[in-house]
Amino acid sequence: MKEPAGRVHSVETMGGRDGPGLRCVFFMAGCNFRCSFCQNPDTWSIRGSQSITLEEARERLIPLLPYLRSRGGVTASGGEPCLQSEFVVGLFKAAHELGLSTAIDTNGSCPPSKQERLLEVTDIVLLDIKACEDGLHRRITGKPLGPVLAFGKRAAEVPDRLTLRRVVLPGINDSADELEGLAEYALKLGFTPDIELIAYHRLGAHKWKELGMRYPLANLKPPTAAHMRKVAERLRKHGLTVAGD
Numbered sequence: 001m002k003e004p005a006g007r008v009h010s011v012e013t014m015g016g017r018d019g020p021g022l023r024c025v026f027f028m029a030g031c032n033f034r035c036s037f038c039q040n041p042d043t044w045s046i047r048g049s050q051s052i053t054l055e056e057a058r059e060r061l062i063p064l065l066p067y068l069r070s071r072g073g074v075t076a077s078g079g080e081p082c083l084q085s086e087f088v089v090g091l092f093k094a095a096h097e098l099g100l101s102t103a104i105d106t107n108g109s110c111p112p113s114k115q116e117r118l119l120e121v122t123d124i125v126l127l128d129i130k131a132c133e134d135g136l137h138r139r140i141t142g143k144p145l146g147p148v149l150a151f152g153k154r155a156a157e158v159p160d161r162l163t164l165r166r167v168v169l170p171g172i173n174d175s176a177d178e179l180e181g182l183a184e185y186a187l188k189l190g191f192t193p194d195i196e197l198i199a200y201h202r203l204g205a206h207k208w209k210e211l212g213m214r215y216p217l218a219n220l221k222p223p224t225a226a227h228m229r230k231v232a233e234r235l236r237k238h239g240l241t242v243a244g245d
Protein backbone atom coordinates (compact mmCIF):
# COMPACT_ATOMS: atom_id res chain seq x y z
CA MET A 1 0.00 0.00 0.00
CA LYS A 2 1.23 3.49 -0.86
CA GLU A 3 2.41 5.43 2.19
CA PRO A 4 0.56 8.71 2.88
CA ALA A 5 2.44 11.90 2.02
CA GLY A 6 2.04 14.98 4.19
CA ARG A 7 1.65 18.66 3.32
CA VAL A 8 3.89 20.71 5.55
CA HIS A 9 4.16 24.46 5.94
CA SER A 10 7.66 24.15 7.43
CA VAL A 11 9.84 21.94 9.62
CA GLU A 12 11.68 23.35 12.64
CA THR A 13 14.60 21.08 13.49
CA MET A 14 15.38 22.34 17.00
CA GLY A 15 12.09 23.53 18.48
CA GLY A 16 11.98 24.15 22.22
CA ARG A 17 8.33 24.98 22.95
CA ASP A 18 6.01 22.25 21.76
CA GLY A 19 6.73 19.42 24.18
CA PRO A 20 9.67 18.51 26.45
CA GLY A 21 13.33 18.82 25.42
CA LEU A 22 14.55 19.61 21.93
CA ARG A 23 12.05 18.66 19.25
CA CYS A 24 11.77 18.40 15.51
CA VAL A 25 8.47 20.17 14.83
CA PHE A 26 6.49 19.45 11.66
CA PHE A 27 4.13 22.38 11.04
CA MET A 28 1.39 20.73 9.01
CA ALA A 29 -0.42 22.86 6.43
CA GLY A 30 -4.16 23.40 6.61
CA CYS A 31 -6.45 24.38 9.49
CA ASN A 32 -10.20 24.05 9.94
CA PHE A 33 -10.39 26.76 12.66
CA ARG A 34 -10.25 30.50 12.03
CA CYS A 35 -9.03 31.87 15.35
CA SER A 36 -9.17 35.62 15.60
CA PHE A 37 -5.79 35.66 17.38
CA CYS A 38 -4.05 33.18 15.05
CA GLN A 39 -0.35 33.94 14.71
CA ASN A 40 0.04 31.67 11.70
CA PRO A 41 -2.78 32.34 9.23
CA ASP A 42 -0.28 31.41 6.53
CA THR A 43 -0.75 27.77 7.63
CA TRP A 44 -4.53 27.77 7.03
CA SER A 45 -4.31 26.79 3.40
CA ILE A 46 -2.29 23.98 1.88
CA ARG A 47 -1.54 26.29 -1.05
CA GLY A 48 2.20 26.82 -1.27
CA SER A 49 2.95 23.99 1.21
CA GLN A 50 5.54 21.30 0.55
CA SER A 51 4.74 17.65 0.05
CA ILE A 52 6.79 15.28 2.19
CA THR A 53 6.85 11.47 2.21
CA LEU A 54 7.34 9.45 5.37
CA GLU A 55 10.72 8.33 4.08
CA GLU A 56 11.78 11.96 3.62
CA ALA A 57 10.52 12.81 7.11
CA ARG A 58 12.53 9.90 8.54
CA GLU A 59 15.63 11.07 6.68
CA ARG A 60 15.24 14.49 8.26
CA LEU A 61 15.13 12.95 11.73
CA ILE A 62 18.18 10.69 11.47
CA PRO A 63 20.92 13.39 11.65
CA LEU A 64 19.08 14.96 14.62
CA LEU A 65 18.93 11.78 16.71
CA PRO A 66 21.83 12.59 19.06
CA TYR A 67 20.03 15.82 20.09
CA LEU A 68 16.45 14.60 20.10
CA ARG A 69 16.97 11.31 21.90
CA SER A 70 18.08 12.72 25.26
CA ARG A 71 14.65 14.03 26.32
CA GLY A 72 13.08 15.39 23.18
CA GLY A 73 11.39 13.97 20.13
CA VAL A 74 9.01 14.79 17.32
CA THR A 75 6.04 17.18 17.43
CA ALA A 76 3.26 17.60 14.88
CA SER A 77 1.88 21.13 15.00
CA GLY A 78 0.35 23.44 12.46
CA GLY A 79 -2.04 24.48 11.12
CA GLU A 80 -3.96 21.54 12.47
CA PRO A 81 -2.11 18.21 12.37
CA CYS A 82 -5.25 16.11 12.99
CA LEU A 83 -6.44 17.00 9.49
CA GLN A 84 -3.60 14.84 8.20
CA SER A 85 -3.87 12.11 10.79
CA GLU A 86 -2.79 9.31 8.40
CA PHE A 87 0.52 11.01 7.77
CA VAL A 88 0.97 11.94 11.44
CA VAL A 89 0.34 8.33 12.51
CA GLY A 90 3.04 7.17 10.05
CA LEU A 91 5.42 9.89 11.23
CA PHE A 92 4.91 9.00 14.90
CA LYS A 93 5.41 5.29 14.23
CA ALA A 94 8.70 6.13 12.49
CA ALA A 95 9.65 8.35 15.45
CA HIS A 96 9.01 5.53 17.92
CA GLU A 97 11.10 3.14 15.82
CA LEU A 98 13.93 5.67 16.12
CA GLY A 99 13.48 5.85 19.91
CA LEU A 100 11.86 9.31 19.92
CA SER A 101 8.85 10.54 21.86
CA THR A 102 5.88 11.98 19.98
CA ALA A 103 3.72 15.03 20.70
CA ILE A 104 0.80 16.66 18.95
CA ASP A 105 -0.13 20.32 19.30
CA THR A 106 -3.79 20.37 18.35
CA ASN A 107 -7.04 22.34 18.37
CA GLY A 108 -8.79 19.07 19.31
CA SER A 109 -10.86 18.66 16.16
CA CYS A 110 -9.66 15.15 15.31
CA PRO A 111 -12.62 13.21 13.83
CA PRO A 112 -13.78 10.48 16.26
CA SER A 113 -13.06 7.72 13.70
CA LYS A 114 -9.36 8.74 13.58
CA GLN A 115 -8.77 9.32 17.28
CA GLU A 116 -7.91 5.81 18.40
CA ARG A 117 -5.14 5.27 15.83
CA LEU A 118 -3.70 8.70 16.43
CA LEU A 119 -3.73 8.49 20.22
CA GLU A 120 -2.18 5.01 20.17
CA VAL A 121 1.06 6.48 18.80
CA THR A 122 0.98 9.85 20.62
CA ASP A 123 2.90 10.21 23.89
CA ILE A 124 1.94 13.83 24.59
CA VAL A 125 -1.20 15.73 23.59
CA LEU A 126 -0.98 19.52 23.84
CA LEU A 127 -4.63 20.49 23.57
CA ASP A 128 -5.41 24.14 22.95
CA ILE A 129 -8.74 25.01 24.59
CA LYS A 130 -9.42 28.53 23.42
CA ALA A 131 -12.60 28.99 25.49
CA CYS A 132 -14.81 26.88 27.76
CA GLU A 133 -18.14 28.40 26.79
CA ASP A 134 -19.48 27.26 23.44
CA GLY A 135 -20.67 30.69 22.27
CA LEU A 136 -17.31 32.29 23.00
CA HIS A 137 -15.45 29.36 21.44
CA ARG A 138 -17.48 29.74 18.27
CA ARG A 139 -16.88 33.50 18.23
CA ILE A 140 -13.11 33.27 18.50
CA THR A 141 -12.50 30.07 16.48
CA GLY A 142 -15.52 29.71 14.20
CA LYS A 143 -16.08 26.15 15.50
CA PRO A 144 -18.07 24.42 18.28
CA LEU A 145 -16.45 23.49 21.57
CA GLY A 146 -17.99 20.02 22.12
CA PRO A 147 -15.61 17.99 19.90
CA VAL A 148 -12.58 19.67 21.52
CA LEU A 149 -13.68 18.70 25.03
CA ALA A 150 -14.53 15.17 23.90
CA PHE A 151 -11.07 14.74 22.38
CA GLY A 152 -9.41 15.94 25.59
CA LYS A 153 -11.45 13.45 27.59
CA ARG A 154 -10.22 10.64 25.42
CA ALA A 155 -6.61 11.84 25.51
CA ALA A 156 -6.75 11.95 29.33
CA GLU A 157 -7.55 8.23 29.53
CA VAL A 158 -3.79 7.62 29.65
CA PRO A 159 -2.12 9.32 32.67
CA ASP A 160 0.38 12.08 31.86
CA ARG A 161 -0.49 12.17 28.18
CA LEU A 162 -2.52 15.37 28.17
CA THR A 163 -1.54 19.01 28.79
CA LEU A 164 -4.12 21.76 28.34
CA ARG A 165 -3.06 25.00 26.73
CA ARG A 166 -4.75 28.38 26.88
CA VAL A 167 -3.70 31.45 24.94
CA VAL A 168 -4.67 34.27 27.32
CA LEU A 169 -6.61 36.99 25.49
CA PRO A 170 -7.14 39.77 28.06
CA GLY A 171 -10.79 40.61 28.56
CA ILE A 172 -11.89 37.86 26.15
CA ASN A 173 -11.16 34.38 27.51
CA ASP A 174 -9.77 35.08 30.99
CA SER A 175 -12.92 36.03 32.92
CA ALA A 176 -13.60 34.37 36.28
CA ASP A 177 -16.24 32.18 34.62
CA GLU A 178 -13.88 31.13 31.85
CA LEU A 179 -11.10 30.17 34.25
CA GLU A 180 -13.53 28.35 36.53
CA GLY A 181 -14.78 26.47 33.47
CA LEU A 182 -11.27 25.47 32.48
CA ALA A 183 -10.42 24.31 35.99
CA GLU A 184 -13.66 22.39 36.30
CA TYR A 185 -13.06 20.63 33.00
CA ALA A 186 -9.48 19.68 33.94
CA LEU A 187 -10.51 18.36 37.35
CA LYS A 188 -13.29 16.19 35.96
CA LEU A 189 -11.04 14.25 33.59
CA GLY A 190 -9.87 10.75 34.53
CA PHE A 191 -6.38 12.15 35.02
CA THR A 192 -5.77 15.82 35.94
CA PRO A 193 -3.64 17.49 33.26
CA ASP A 194 -1.20 20.35 33.74
CA ILE A 195 -2.17 23.69 32.25
CA GLU A 196 0.16 25.79 30.14
CA LEU A 197 -0.68 29.46 29.75
CA ILE A 198 0.51 31.30 26.67
CA ALA A 199 0.40 35.08 26.64
CA TYR A 200 -1.33 36.48 23.57
CA HIS A 201 1.13 38.33 21.36
CA ARG A 202 0.90 40.20 18.09
CA LEU A 203 3.96 38.85 16.30
CA GLY A 204 1.87 37.26 13.56
CA ALA A 205 -0.43 40.26 12.98
CA HIS A 206 1.51 41.39 9.90
CA LYS A 207 0.81 38.04 8.21
CA TRP A 208 -2.93 38.85 8.13
CA LYS A 209 -2.17 42.03 6.23
CA GLU A 210 0.15 40.22 3.84
CA LEU A 211 -2.65 37.75 3.13
CA GLY A 212 -5.07 40.62 2.42
CA MET A 213 -7.15 40.05 5.59
CA ARG A 214 -8.17 42.40 8.38
CA TYR A 215 -6.60 41.49 11.75
CA PRO A 216 -9.61 41.13 14.07
CA LEU A 217 -7.75 41.92 17.31
CA ALA A 218 -6.07 45.09 16.12
CA ASN A 219 -6.95 46.87 19.40
CA LEU A 220 -6.12 44.08 21.85
CA LYS A 221 -3.03 44.61 24.01
CA PRO A 222 -0.94 41.60 25.13
CA PRO A 223 -1.30 40.73 28.83
CA THR A 224 1.30 42.02 31.29
CA ALA A 225 3.40 39.62 33.37
CA ALA A 226 1.32 40.58 36.44
CA HIS A 227 -1.88 39.73 34.58
CA MET A 228 -0.51 36.31 33.58
CA ARG A 229 0.44 35.65 37.23
CA LYS A 230 -3.10 36.50 38.32
CA VAL A 231 -4.61 34.12 35.77
CA ALA A 232 -2.21 31.36 36.87
CA GLU A 233 -3.02 31.94 40.55
CA ARG A 234 -6.72 31.65 39.87
CA LEU A 235 -6.18 28.23 38.33
CA ARG A 236 -3.71 27.12 41.02
CA LYS A 237 -6.35 27.78 43.69
CA HIS A 238 -8.06 24.69 42.32
CA GLY A 239 -4.93 22.62 42.95
CA LEU A 240 -3.89 22.61 39.30
CA THR A 241 -0.28 22.71 38.11
CA VAL A 242 0.11 25.75 35.90
CA ALA A 243 3.10 26.78 33.78
CA GLY A 244 3.79 29.77 31.61
CA ASP A 245 2.94 32.75 33.85
Ligand code: SF4
Residues within 6 Å of the ligand: 031, 032, 033, 034, 035, 037, 038, 039, 040, 041, 043, 078, 079, 080, 107
Ligand atom coordinates in the same frame (compact mmCIF):
# COMPACT_ATOMS: atom_id res chain seq x y z
S1 SF4 B 1 -6.27 26.32 15.50
FE1 SF4 B 1 -4.20 27.20 15.57
S2 SF4 B 1 -3.54 27.37 13.42
FE2 SF4 B 1 -5.76 27.03 13.42
S3 SF4 B 1 -6.63 29.09 13.33
FE3 SF4 B 1 -6.51 28.52 15.48
S4 SF4 B 1 -4.56 29.31 16.22
FE4 SF4 B 1 -4.49 29.30 13.96
